[in-house]
Amino acid sequence: xxxxxxxxxxxxxxxxxxxxxxxxxxxxxxxxxxxxxxxxxxxxxxxxxxxxxxxxxxxxxxxxxxxxxxxxxxxxxxxxxxxxxxxxxxxxxxxxxxxxxxxxxxxxxxxxxxxxxxxxxxxxxxxxxxxxxxxxxxxxxxxxxxxxxxxxxxxxxxxxxxxxxxxxxxxxxxxxxxxxxxxxxxxxxxxxxxxxxxxxxxxxxxxxxxxxxxxxxxxxxxxxxxxxxxxxxxxxxxxxxxxxxxxxxxxxxxxxxxxxxxxxxxxxxx
Amino acid sequence: xxxxxxxxxxxxxxxxxxxxxxxxxxxxxxxxxxxxxxxxxxxxxxxxxxxxxxxxxxxxxxxxxxxxxxxxxxxxxxxxxxxxxxxxxxxxxxxxxxxxxxxxxxxxxxxxxxxxxxxxxxxxxxxxxxxxxxxxxxxxxxxxxxxxxxxxxxxxxxxxxxxxxxxxxxxxxxxxxxxxxxxxxxxxxxxxxxxxxxxxxxxxxxxxxxxxxxxxxxxxxxxxxxxxxxxxxxxxxxxxxxxxxxxxxxxxxxxxxxxxxxxxxxxxxxxxxxxxxxxxxxxx
Numbered sequence: 270x271x272x273x274x275x276x277x278x279x280x281x282x283x284x285x286x287x288x289x290x291x292x293x294x295x296x297x298x299x300x301x302x303x304x305x306x307x308x309x310x311x312x313x314x315x316x317x318x319x320x321x322x323x324x325x326x327x328x329x330x331x332x333x334x335x336x337x338x339x340x341x342x343x344x345x346x347x348x349x350x351x352x353x354x355x356x357x358x359x360x361x362x363x364x365x366x367x368x369x370x371x372x373x374x375x376x377x378x379x380x381x382x383x384x385x386x387x388x389x390x391x392x393x394x395x396x397x398x399x400x401x402x403x404x405x406x407x408x409x410x411x412x413x414x415x416x417x418x419x420x421x422x423x424x425x426x427x428x429x430x431x432x433x434x435x436x437x438x439x440x441x442x443x444x445x446x447x448x449x450x451x452x453x454x455x456x457x458x459x460x461x462x463x464x465x466x467x468x469x470x471x472x473x474x475x476x477x478x479x480x481x482x483x484x485x486x487x488x489x490x491x492x493x494x495x496x497x498x499x500x501x502x503x504x505x506x507x508x509x510x511x512x513x514x515x516x517x518x519x520x521x522x523x524x525x526x527x528x529x530x531x532x533x534x535x536x537x538x539x
Numbered sequence: 540x541x542x543x544x545x546x547x548x549x550x551x552x553x554x555x556x557x558x559x560x561x562x563x564x565x566x567x568x569x570x571x572x573x574x575x576x577x578x579x580x581x582x583x584x585x586x587x588x589x590x591x592x593x594x595x596x597x598x599x600x601x602x603x604x605x606x607x608x609x610x611x612x613x614x615x616x617x618x619x620x621x622x623x624x625x626x627x628x629x630x631x632x633x634x635x636x637x638x639x640x641x642x643x644x645x646x647x648x649x650x651x652x653x654x655x656x657x658x659x660x661x662x663x664x665x666x667x668x669x670x671x672x673x674x675x676x677x678x679x680x681x682x683x684x685x686x687x688x689x690x691x692x693x694x695x696x697x698x699x700x701x702x703x704x705x706x707x708x709x710x711x712x713x714x715x716x717x718x719x720x721x722x723x724x725x726x727x728x729x730x731x732x733x734x735x736x737x738x739x740x741x742x743x744x745x746x747x748x749x750x751x752x753x754x755x756x757x758x759x760x761x762x763x764x765x766x767x768x769x770x771x772x773x774x775x776x777x778x779x780x781x782x783x784x785x786x787x788x789x790x791x792x793x794x795x796x797x798x799x800x801x802x803x804x805x806x807x808x809x810x811x812x813x814x815x816x817x818x819x820x821x822x823x
Contacts, residue, residue, distance in 0.1 A: 287752050533589055536551050
């Protein structure tokens, strides 16, 4: 699971710089939550594109997450990147005032999509490409909101497990406060990923690596001493979240159908 | 002789721009005193072409792109990678490499082993070649291989049996696996094969891999040259564009084959007899 963080940094900054250049963008934009993943992505973007070409949107829901807001602002200040704070409470509250719900997950998803909607708006205003901040652990178990935080133009972190993102964060010199705080999706106050998933990222990543990299079956992983219930929970999460990792299927009618046999690279001629 | 390896990143699907890069790099290699410049796999078109395969196909005998390259080969011999379509086989596209020297097309090799699993889908878009053949060059007999061919023992063996003294492998190998070492873990595989094959074929092994990123696939670079004693002569950095230069002494093949008589002692007849037995046994 250990990585050569210097080499990974070189690849990821090269990826960010190259993707933007190929698509005709100079600037990158991302949502900065105060958590680890977006902070790592912000450092990579600032190093790849320069602080002047990196835009961070900090999008708190009201004043509910004070410490995270401060951490996000602090990260932006230290990186000398352009940061703008937009409170999403007025938009989200206006919606739920008309369509009330007590379901926290529903509300959290709406908030995640509100943030992404604002990111796409500022992407167009600033001519800046959206950098995704979802890591491999989250993507595999589907711990993210489709068209919310899972949306982006390019994703530099999508092939790094959470524990590897932490290792990269240490190499990039992020403060301990951000590296060690409990990861949270920020859907509601006091929420933590590990409590919601029911596993620490250390254990989750170990199991994921055996299943994915090692191509082991759930039974083989359990035979190594991991609780069978935990392993099966994870395989279930992976299976049920496939839709979050793929483009929607198109029903084939013609002789040449998008996604089936109309197959072009994204970077054609660039 | 001096050999140069162009570890570069082509623009996907843009042949005119890539031709310009080829001509610029040829001029640079010539200024550095190179006799031969090797480009990576599909160097004129880029790798992840998918349906662009048909749009980027070239006939090396008639295309204007190749006319320019043949002209450039008067100053420095060239190995280039391209999508090949011959007028005799319309609609069949090969992942090919051409050896150009003194204005003529010395050899065209069509990739035999097209990877088609995991992240690879070459069989979906390309027709497979069928022939491994060495050919004479001013610096000794050479044989061409393309990327995945390099991982197949029989590809190396057939070139060795056909008299190759220089194995020229062109590649667009994506990096796979990040561990604690510098570079991708998959780079070790290529280097290990390079060392072993140069030793057991008592030949030069030249491996030119590309760099750049296409749709998220990271081409790892790390091009290298091994001499016929299994010694690494030169290696390019990982992931960064680089023009790698190496001096090869063609007389080294003779010395290596005196020291280790694997070529003299080879028995292609036994290989053939055994293969025939296995193939015919399996057929029944």
